[in-house]
Every structure is written in C-alpha cells, then in structure tokens.
Amino acid sequence: MNRTAEIVIIGGGISGLATAYNLAAMGMKDVVVLEKSYLMSGSTGRCGAGVRQQWGTEMNCLLAKASCEIFENLNEILDYEGDIEFKQGGYLLMAVTEKEVEQFKKNVALQNSLGIKSVLLSPEEALEIVPDLNIEGILACAFHHKDGHANPFHTMIAYAEAAKRLGVKIYTYTEVTGIMVEGGRIRGVKTNRGDIFTGRVLIAAGAWSREVGAMAGVDIPVRPERHQILVTEPVNHRLGPMIMSFAGNIYCQQEPGGEFIMGYGPAEHETYSITSSWDFLEVMCRKAVRFLPYLRNIRIVRQWSGLYEISPDAQPILGRVEQVEGLYVATGFSGHGFMFGPITGVLMAQCILGLPTTIPIDKLDLARFERGELIFEPSVV
Ligand code: FAD
Structure with a gap:
C-alpha cells in the first residue's frame, strides 16, 4: 500500500470515486481512495438510482442539470465497455x-x-x-x-475502472482509524493497514462522515x-x-x-x-x-x-473545511447523492486543485451551519 499520497479520499462510494477520477483526469498524481469495506457497500450500492432535474432551488437545479448531462455521456467519458443503463x-x-x-x-x-x-x-x-x-x-x-435512472453498480464500476487506468490507487477493506493533523494542517491518515502521509484528505464517507470528521477534530453534522x-x-x-x-x-x-x-x-x-x-x-x-x-x-x-x-438542511456539504488546511468534505446529500455524484466529482476536483468551480459551491460549505445560513429545498423525499 502507498505510504504517501497527494490526496487520500475516504470513502469508495460515488462521491469519492467520481472525485478521484476527475482529480486524476485533471492531472493530479498519487490519488488514493480508501474504502473500509467493498466498493459500493455504502449508500451508493443500495440506492434507488433516480436522477431528476426537477428541484425547487436554483442550486439544486443547476447541480442536477449538469450531473444529468454527464450521465448522458458517461459511458463515453469513462470509456466504459459496459453500460451504465441511463x-x-x-x-x-x-x-x-x-x-x-x-x-x-x-x-x-x-x-x-x-x-x-x-x-x-x-x-x-x-x-x-x-x-x-x-x-x-x-x-x-x-x-x-430528461429525468430518469441509472444502474448504480455499472456507474460505480465505470468510475473505478477509469480512475484506476489513470493511476488512482483504490484500497478496499482499508479503514481509516485516525486523521493526523499538526499545526492546523493535514499530515496523513491512520488505517488498519498502516499510515499514509498526505497534505490533503477528502471526507466522502457518506453516513459515517461525522465520525470520520471527528478524527480531524471537525464536526460534520451528518x-x-x-x-x-x-x-x-x-x-x-x-x-x-x-x-x-x-x-x-x-x-x-x-x-x-x-x-x-x-x-x-x-x-x-x-x-x-x-x-x-x-x-x-x-x-x-x-x-x-x-x-x-x-x-x-x-x-x-x-x-x-x-x-x-x-445534513441539518438535507442539502449537500461540499468544499474546503476552514478549520483544517488540506481537509475537504463531500457528503450530506440526504437521499440524492447518487444523482449529484458525477457533478460532485467535477466540482470537488476543481475545488481541491484550487480552480474556479464551474458551479459556485460556496453556499454549500460546512461553515453555513455555524453562520445559520441553512438552505430550504422544498422538493426532497
Ligand atoms: P456512500 O456511497 O455511502 O459511500 C461512503 C463510503 O465510505 C462507504 O462505502 C463506507 O464504507 C466508506 N467509509 C465510511 N467510513 C470509512 C472509514 N472510516 N474508512 C474508509 N471508508 C469509510 N440518491 C439519488 O440520487 N437517487 C435516488 O433515487 C436515491 N435513492 C436512495 C434510496 C435508498 C434506499 C438510499 C439508502 C439512498 C438513496 N439515495 C439516492 C442516496 C444516495 O445513495 C447517496 O446519497 C449516495 O450514494 C452517497 O454517496 P457517497 O459516495 O457520498 O456515500
């Protein structure tokens, strides 16, 4: 297993894998994904896989529209030999x-x-x-x-295979047990298979994100x-x-x-x-x-x-975590993270690389809960 990485992504669901693929496609080397069980063992492999653009906030409409356009071309984008059945x-x-x-x-x-x-x-x-x-x-x-549904297993396999072809290392049955922070900066992660030193960590740990955030001393209210x-x-x-x-x-x-x-x-x-x-x-x-x-x-x-x-407002939490340099989060999708997965991957990769995001995500940051700027979306199930 790698002992160093440019970034460690915690979670082998659609958020983690789509971000890993996009980071590698945008040129980042040494991207590592850690999954405590098998790929898709979290929500992604258990979801209804619906993809809709009919939302009640501008933010969700934009995210869903962009994600849907990626789904439409995902077999070609990822050069997938199977079919994601969108x-x-x-x-x-x-x-x-x-x-x-x-x-x-x-x-x-x-x-x-x-x-x-x-x-x-x-x-x-x-x-x-x-x-x-x-x-x-x-x-x-x-x-x-133009709304619809896709096959979550094929979607995930397509992302994982494309990411691996670009050099991403995906380690399954590798549980993150600690996050090393020194002087307010990420230094690495501890796992059941040893430590990995890195300056960047993305928490894409789905329903387990709060306990993973706590390892870095950060409260992620999911x-x-x-x-x-x-x-x-x-x-x-x-x-x-x-x-x-x-x-x-x-x-x-x-x-x-x-x-x-x-x-x-x-x-x-x-x-x-x-x-x-x-x-x-x-x-x-x-x-x-x-x-x-x-x-x-x-x-x-x-x-x-x-x-x-x-999450407290049932909306995604995306972006940089202010308290710890090098820490990022992509979670809190509250029942609609599959459909947002492809665009989450693009936006998080842009954010981590310090590029302007194609859709502004600052309103979805973790700090909005402290600021009391919760989002009201009327169309959640
Ligand atoms: P996950 O897929 O949960 O992946 C997180 C991964 O992190 C897990 O595999 C977990 O094992 C791993 N992990 C956790 N802790 C650690 C650790 N310490 N170390 C290493 N790995 C760790 N969404 C839609 O868009 N449309 C739908 O129709 C839809 N229907 C749904 C129906 C059901 C019944 C459910 C449960 C969900 C549904 N969703 C739907 C929601 C969607 O499944 C999730 O929002 C989405 O899959 C989240 O993906 P993720 O990658 O963020 O998290």
Whole structure:
C-alpha cells in the first residue's frame, strides 16, 4: 500500500470515486481512495438510482442539470465497455395537496428559467404518460422527460475502472482509524493497514462522515437514517417514467428487465442498522397499489435498506473545511447523492486543485451551519 499520497479520499462510494477520477483526469498524481469495506457497500450500492432535474432551488437545479448531462455521456467519458443503463423515461411528480400544486408551479417556472424543460400537467394529461395511473386524489403533476435512472453498480464500476487506468490507487477493506493533523494542517491518515502521509484528505464517507470528521477534530453534522426499498418480479406493464409523490411519500421506477423498484421516507430512527422490516413491506405495497393498481398480487423478490446521510438542511456539504488546511468534505446529500455524484466529482476536483468551480459551491460549505445560513429545498423525499 502507498505510504504517501497527494490526496487520500475516504470513502469508495460515488462521491469519492467520481472525485478521484476527475482529480486524476485533471492531472493530479498519487490519488488514493480508501474504502473500509467493498466498493459500493455504502449508500451508493443500495440506492434507488433516480436522477431528476426537477428541484425547487436554483442550486439544486443547476447541480442536477449538469450531473444529468454527464450521465448522458458517461459511458463515453469513462470509456466504459459496459453500460451504465441511463434511461431517460422522465420523472412524473404527483401533487396530492393544494400546497404542493402551488410549489410545483413555482418549481416549474424556476426550472424553465434555468433551461430545464419541465411542464405542469393536469391529472388527465398525466394519463397520456402513465395510462394505468390511478389519478384519484392527484391534483396536478410535473413532468420532465430528461429525468430518469441509472444502474448504480455499472456507474460505480465505470468510475473505478477509469480512475484506476489513470493511476488512482483504490484500497478496499482499508479503514481509516485516525486523521493526523499538526499545526492546523493535514499530515496523513491512520488505517488498519498502516499510515499514509498526505497534505490533503477528502471526507466522502457518506453516513459515517461525522465520525470520520471527528478524527480531524471537525464536526460534520451528518446523521445516518435508514431507508428501505424493495424490488418486484418482472412485470409486463411498462411504467415509462419514474413516479414520485412528496406528500404521498413514494418513488417507484421500472428497471429495463421489467422489475419495479420502490421506496419511501419518512425518517426512521437515527441508526447504522441496515436491517429490513415487515412494516415497510406492508406500507410500501399499499402506497404502490394506490397509484398503480395493477401491481396488486405482484410478487416481491427482494428488499433491502441503506443509509441516507442527512445534513441539518438535507442539502449537500461540499468544499474546503476552514478549520483544517488540506481537509475537504463531500457528503450530506440526504437521499440524492447518487444523482449529484458525477457533478460532485467535477466540482470537488476543481475545488481541491484550487480552480474556479464551474458551479459556485460556496453556499454549500460546512461553515453555513455555524453562520445559520441553512438552505430550504422544498422538493426532497
Ligand atoms: P456512500 O456511497 O455511502 O459511500 C461512503 C463510503 O465510505 C462507504 O462505502 C463506507 O464504507 C466508506 N467509509 C465510511 N467510513 C470509512 C472509514 N472510516 N474508512 C474508509 N471508508 C469509510 N440518491 C439519488 O440520487 N437517487 C435516488 O433515487 C436515491 N435513492 C436512495 C434510496 C435508498 C434506499 C438510499 C439508502 C439512498 C438513496 N439515495 C439516492 C442516496 C444516495 O445513495 C447517496 O446519497 C449516495 O450514494 C452517497 O454517496 P457517497 O459516495 O457520498 O456515500
């Protein structure tokens, strides 16, 4: 294992690997990624993999639009022999309260002003996109045809292979147990396989970021929250877009092979446990059948859970950590870090290299919590 590095990236999820790839592609040598388990063992390998540009803040719209454009070309960018299976069937967001309808109107206006061509639809118009949708109780919908979902495993493998080809060293089953700081500067990391000396560390440790930050004496206010998900047997009906309801608390998409994948909030207790529950199955099935009655009696083949890395305003924490020179953070995505992964990689690489970022990320810095400048994003699930 390397004993020195230009940068050590803690976490082998999409944030860490996309940043590693972009750093190497921008010319940085000796990039090391440390992952305490196997690649994708964190949230990335357990997510719903939805990618949407329909957000309620300018920042998230810009991040999502840029990320989506990268997803569209990712097979070519990373020279991947497989296929990340980015399917742009659209996202149909369903409003079930008047408050949501008003919010959707504002969101669509904002999105359109930023070049995202989403539209507001009546429930009847939504039937032209999802003919078997039960529109009872749906007051309006928002739709954007370029949203969709990708295969998280292929996406991660594509990043990891491309990064390795550019010389990035990825060490799995290598847990960071300490971060060496001297005189307010990063000096290295301690791991279960020995020390690595470096002047830069990126914490991309997902739901574990708070405990990793504490190793450098920094409080990263991210907490783990279990979220569950299930997959059905293949179904002949074609759903087309991802469907989602914020107030109804459900998202549901269909895989290229016909399987439905679905999940929902609300917040469960703060926990690192990733067990599954019967309760989830019961509630999830009722929610799904409410909107898509033809799913009644379909068999479930698998369920699992993973951790959202929740920040105090449910928005990403990106950038330099002021207290410790050489320390950077990319975490706190709170349930939407997969879709932001490709642009996170670009922006964090630019930030670490001291380049101007193509999208300003200063408002997403860690210090915003101390300043009391939390961000309000109305469109989180
Ligand atoms: P992770 O993928 O969690 O990677 C962090 C890695 O750090 C882990 O592999 C962990 O083992 C490693 N690590 C931690 N501590 C250490 C240490 N001390 N030393 C070494 N390594 C360490 N997002 C979307 O955009 N769309 C969705 O549809 C979506 N659906 C989701 C559904 C579910 C059920 C869940 C759980 C999440 C969902 N998300 C979704 C959120 C998304 O999965 C995450 O935001 C994203 O994957 C975060 O990626 P990451 O690389 O930052 O973290």
